[in-house]
Amino acid sequence: xxxxxxxxxxxxxxxxxxxxxxxxxxxxxxxxxxxxxxxxxxxxxxxxxxxxxxxxxxxxxxxxxxxxxxxxxxxxxxxxxxxxxxxxxxxxxxxxxxxxxxxxxxxxxxxxxxxxxxxxxxxxxxxxxxxxxxxxxxxxxxxxxxxxxxxxxxxxxxxxxxxxxxxxxxxxxxxxxxxxxxxxxxxxxxxxxxxxxxxxxxxxxxxxxxxxxxxxxxxxxxxxxxxxxxxxxxxxxxxxxxxxxxxxxxxxxxxxxxxxxxxxxxxxxxxxxxxxxxxxxxxxxxxxxxxxxxxxxxxxxxxxxxxxxxxxxxxxxxxxxxxxxxxxxxxxxxxxxxxxxxxx
Numbered sequence: 595x596x597x598x599x600x601x602x603x604x605x606x607x608x609x610x611x612x613x614x615x616x617x618x619x620x621x622x623x624x625x626x627x628x629x630x631x632x633x634x635x636x637x638x639x640x641x642x643x644x645x646x647x648x649x650x651x652x653x654x655x656x657x658x659x660x661x662x663x664x665x666x667x668x669x670x671x672x673x674x675x676x677x678x679x680x681x682x683x684x685x686x687x688x689x690x691x692x693x694x695x696x697x698x699x700x701x702x703x704x705x706x707x708x709x710x711x712x713x714x715x716x717x718x719x720x721x722x723x724x725x726x727x728x729x730x731x732x733x734x735x736x737x738x739x740x741x742x743x744x745x746x747x748x749x750x751x752x753x754x755x756x757x758x759x760x761x762x763x764x765x766x767x768x769x770x771x772x773x774x775x776x777x778x779x780x781x782x783x784x785x786x787x788x789x790x791x792x793x794x795x796x797x798x799x800x801x802x803x804x805x806x807x808x809x810x811x812x813x814x815x816x817x818x819x820x821x822x823x824x825x826x827x828x829x830x831x832x833x834x835x836x837x838x839x840x841x842x843x844x845x846x847x848x849x850x851x852x853x854x855x856x857x858x859x860x861x862x863x864x865x866x867x868x869x870x871x872x873x874x875x876x877x878x879x880x881x882x883x884x885x886x887x888x889x890x891x892x893x894x895x896x897x898x899x900x901x902x903x904x905x906x907x908x909x910x911x912x913x914x915x916x917x918x919x920x921x922x923x924x925x926x927x928x929x930x931x932x933x934x935x936x937x938x
Contacts, residue, residue, distance in 0.1 A: 595616070595620060595621075595624045596624070596627060597620065598612055598615060598616055598843065599616070599628045599629075599631060600629055601622065601851040602616075602628075602631075602852045602853070603631045603635070603880040604704065605764065606852060606853050606854075606855070607812060607853060607860075610840065613804075613805045613808055613849075614795070614801055614802075614867065616806060616849070617744065617801050617804055617805070617842075617845070618801050620845060622841075625671075625841055625844060625845055625848075627869040628845065628848040628891050629682055629844060629850070629876065629878060629879045629880070630850070631848070631852060632715075632776075632847065632848035632852055632879055632880030632896070633880060633882065634802065634877060635851055636761070636851055636855075636880045636881075636882050637807075638661075638881045639855050639882075640818065640929075641759060642925055642926045642927055643698070643801050643882070643926070643927055643928075643929035644755065644877060644882055644883065644884055644921055644926050644927070644928055645858065645882060645883045645884075645929050645931070645933030646694060646696075646883075646884055646885070646886060646914075646917075646928055646929070646930060647693035647694070647696040647697070647727065647860075647883060647885040647886075647933075648685070648686070648689035648692075648694075648696065648697045648698065648885075648886065648888040649697045649698045649700060649883075649885040649886065649887050649888055649889065650677070650682055650689075650697060650698065650699050650700070650888050650889050651700055651701060651887070652676065652677045652687045652699050652700065652701040652730075653674075653676035653677060653702060653704065654672065654673060654674055654675060654676075654701070654704070655674045655675075655676055655701075655702050655704045656702025656703050656704065656918075657702075657705070657767045658702075658703050658731070658765075658766075658768075658769060659702050659765075659768070659892050660764060660765050660766075660769070661763075661764055661765065661766075661797075661830060661831045661832055662764060662793070662796060662797070662824065662826075662827070662830060662873060663830065663874075664827035664829060664830060664831050664924070665702050666830060666844050667828065669829045669894075670905075671678060671829050672739075672829070674716040676701075676704070676706065677889075677890070678709075679709060679712055679713045679716060679825065681890065682713050682717075683713070683716055683717065683720065684700065685715075685718075685888045685889075685890065686699075686717055686720070686721060686724075688728040689888045690721055690724070692914055693771055693930040694724075694888070694930065695723065695725065695913075695930060695931055695932045695933075696724060696725040696726075696727060696748075696932055696933060697717065697721075697724060697725075697726055697727065697888070698727040698729060698731070698750070698885060699713070699714075699726070699727070699728050699730070699731055699786060700728075700730070700750075701729075702731070702824065702866040703730065703731035703732065704938050707733065707737050707741075710728070710730065710741065710808070711740050711741065711837070712821050714726055714728070714741060714744040714745050714746050715744045715745060717745065717931055718744065718745030719745075721855060723932075725747045725748060725932040725933075725934065726739055726745055726746045726747055726748070727747065727748035727749065727750060728746050728748070728749050728750070728751070729750035729751070729922035730772060731751065731881040732773055732777045732870065733777065734772065735758075735780045735784075737779050738777070738781055738784055738786070739784055740783050741861045742785060742786060742886075745845065746786070746861075747786065747787060747934075748786055748787040748788070748789065748792075748817070749781045749786040749787075749788055749789065749790070750789040750818060750820060751774070751777055751778055751781065751788070751790060752789075752790055752792060752793070752820050753771075753774055753775065753778060753790045753791070753792070753807075753810065754758065754792060754793060754796070754807075755763040755796065755799070755805045755806075755807065756771070756775075756803075756806045756807050756810040757773075757792045757802075757806050760798060760799060760800075760803045761774075761856060762798075763798045764796060764797070765798065766842065769844075771854070778790055780801050782814075782816075787817040787935050788817055788818065788822055789816055789818025789819065789858070790811060790816045790819065790820070791811075791816075791818075791819050791820030791821050791822075792804075792816060792820075792821060793822060793823070793838065794821060794823050794824065794839065794842050794843040794846055795823055795824045795836070795837065795839050795842060795843075796824040796837045796838065797824070797832050797839020797872065798836075799824075804846070809851075811853075811854075811915065811918065812853055813908050815854075816854075816857065817858060817899060818857060818858045818859070818860075818935070819850050819854060819857050819859050819861060819928050820859075820862065821846050821847050821850060821862070822838075822843065822862035822864035822865060823838030823839065823842075823843045823864050823865065823868050824837060824838040824841065825837050825838070825864055825867060825868065832910035837868060838868075840865070840868050840869050840872065840875070843868075843876075844875055844876065844879040844907070845879075846863075847859065847880050847881055848879045848880050850880070851879070851880030851881075852880075853893055856881050856935065856936060857935070858882065858933065858935055859878025859880060859882055860876075860881060860883040860884065860885055861873045861874075861875075861877050861883070861884055862885075863887075864886070873920075874920060874921075874923075874924050877921070877926060878924060883933065884912060884917065886917060
């Protein structure tokens, strides 16, 4: 197993059968070994700096009905909200004062593209030095082009799974994997720094599915890779499904870091929700980004993609000092710069 890990470190890839061995036969010592290599690679690319992004959850209305998601269209038990342009700008002003130079606007899929375009233009005009990341789901090519022209730099769109049969088990008939992959290709072609990724341990996921995902991401070469554990939400069809594994998530974080030395890889809120030290463990497995929450406090509990979501303390923008202290304990410092992708 160690020789496989060493070769992945050296050559940045393995054969599918070798990935299968790594994913299915690793133990705790192997995990520590690959985490250490991933830390080393992350240090070589970024030093001990962790980039911060200010997350603004712009709304929880969604036209989709994904079986795993707490804000799915069929969930009539949550209170829906949508932030207006001025509220989003106020969040950005607060974040800018705190030192954030990247804002991430994330929300459910709704037909509010004109408002988003106006808002992005306003953010770009008021804060010309910031990076603007959008995570608003699947759109027509022309809409992505207008987002880019308005001043957005980055777009996050996890493909979730690259296997058609697995995709069908996670999504209703109205959605398609081919459209998701079309969106990702469009985003890259338009010029966005593009992020994709997966839920680890999503219902019905197999080792072979994960290998497909690894190979797709290897071929796509995203600037950002989002990896987090599946966490169930009580008002979804997957309410009784088990959470994804912390260790498997950390293993995949390290695999992606070894394959993509310069990628921007967040240690996600889902990791921090799964384990009290989840964020730190993610960083020690090779992640180099955290995304504290800048959303209005009154709305945070409504953006509930999964149960018990962490959004306060070190997960919140107002907890920046606490985050700084927790990172210091493991030997890292916050970098408040834009933190653009750089292939060196």
